[in-house]
Amino acid sequence: MAAANYLPSEDQFLCSVCLDVFTDPVSTPCGHNFCKKCINDYWNTNDQNTCPMCKKVFTSRPELLVNTLVSEMVSHVRQSAQQKASSSSSEQQESKPGEVPCDVCTGTRLKALKSCLVCLASYCETHLEPHLTASRLKRHQLIEPVENLEGRMCTKHDKPLELFCQTDQACVCMLCTVLDHITHKFVPLKEECEGKKVELEKTEAEIQEMIQKRRLKIQEVKHIVELSEEDADREKAEGVQVFTDLKESVERKLNELINTIEEKQRATKKQAEDSIKELEQEISELMKRSTEVEKLSLSEDHLHLLQSFQSLDIHLPPPTKDWTKVRVPPASYEGTVRRAVSQLEETLSGKMKKLVEVELKTVQKFAVEVTLDPDTAHYRESINRKGDITPSPQKGYWTIGLTNGDEYEANDDPEVVLSLKPGSQKVGVFVDYEEGLVSFYDVEAAALIYSFTGCCFKEKLFPYLSPEPNYGGTNSAPLIITPVRVN
Structure with missing residues (x-):
């Protein structure tokens, strides 16, 4: 009973001539088995009647009879394989759109489990079995199921693309290396892939x-x-x-x-x-x-x-x-309230002064240090700093000055006479680059002197100080830059 239940695999019943399962198996006098057609074709193409396995020479062609025992065992093996394939097919999944179908299945095509680069075909679990059991098929290269296996063959030599030409940066076959790329440098696909994976990771x-x-x-x-x-x-x-x-x-x-x-x-x-x-x-x-x-x-x-x-x-x-x-500058609201209130200056002078005091406290937070350098008195950026200068915004100057010894004016276009009491000791300057605003403050009186609005700045801005000549001692007091006192 134990012997009856034992069924060997198809690999044990392969003809050594055709490398397939026996068809009408016959035995030679030396004890080896072959397909009847295979051994007769072999002898018909050779001068001597020799055994393909052991090379024993027969003086005359032996009479070949079908080996009934081997034939029955082959029949049982095939029947068992068909039953197993039928049972496995019912458990496997039918291929869906986007999945690679089995190339051997007829009717309902099952989902392929592997693709063979030698056979150029994809197989479901059932039809993949010979590649896992038959010794001649085990040498084939199996990969994850892919479509268009023909694209993996060299279009010129009809051989598998197995190497990578580093000279031409292309996949090539073995014949390419000795014909079209003979002087080039080659590596296996796997080795090149490892290098590319490093690049991909980077x-x-x-x-x-x-x-x-x-x-x-x-x-x-x-x-x-x-x-x-x-x-x-x-x-x-x-x-x-x-x-x-x-x-x-x-x-x-x-x-x-x-x-x-x-x-x-x-x-x-x-x-x-x-x-x-x-x-x-x-x-x-x-x-x-x-x-x-x-x-x-x-x-x-x-x-x-x-x-x-x-x-x-x-x-x-x-x-x-x-x-x-890239910078998204915050909107500047400096002077918005002040400019609106200034139109009601006669009735809101008290409110205006209080507002300016608040603004002064705010702009003090943006104080910057000024370092004097002799070179800054010469040409710098795009404006002239030497000779006879008439400052105006159009020429890149936003300034206020004392004229005639007792009158202040803003060097705007046109010039604006300022109602500022002579003798103001401290003047603060606030610049809002994004808003296009230059404001001058009387720090001690906490009052706005003048604002240049709607300015368009396209370059860096620098302090401009002009103490004017001494005039025989009448203008001898120095200009002093004092640090901002943050309240």
């Missing part, structure tokens, strides 16, 4: 770094928006406090003030939102590229990796903006 790290930088930039922009909103809220509160004491005559000014501030904030917020949207879009593109790179780097399909590596332009990152120099 690229992936660079992309992740780019993503991180953009995420940090988003946080920076959001923080600027938060600070800008705080400034806007504070400025609106101050404006409401100033104009609350007024009646209907100043109601219109109050609304104009609030609308101006909110418009600036909306512009700042929109600019920030546009930047964030663009950053998030770049992150999305980078993450998409990261997914492609990661998927490709995990591929065990050497040929697919190399071919995709060439078409992916992996050395070229997706087009992105250099965000290191």
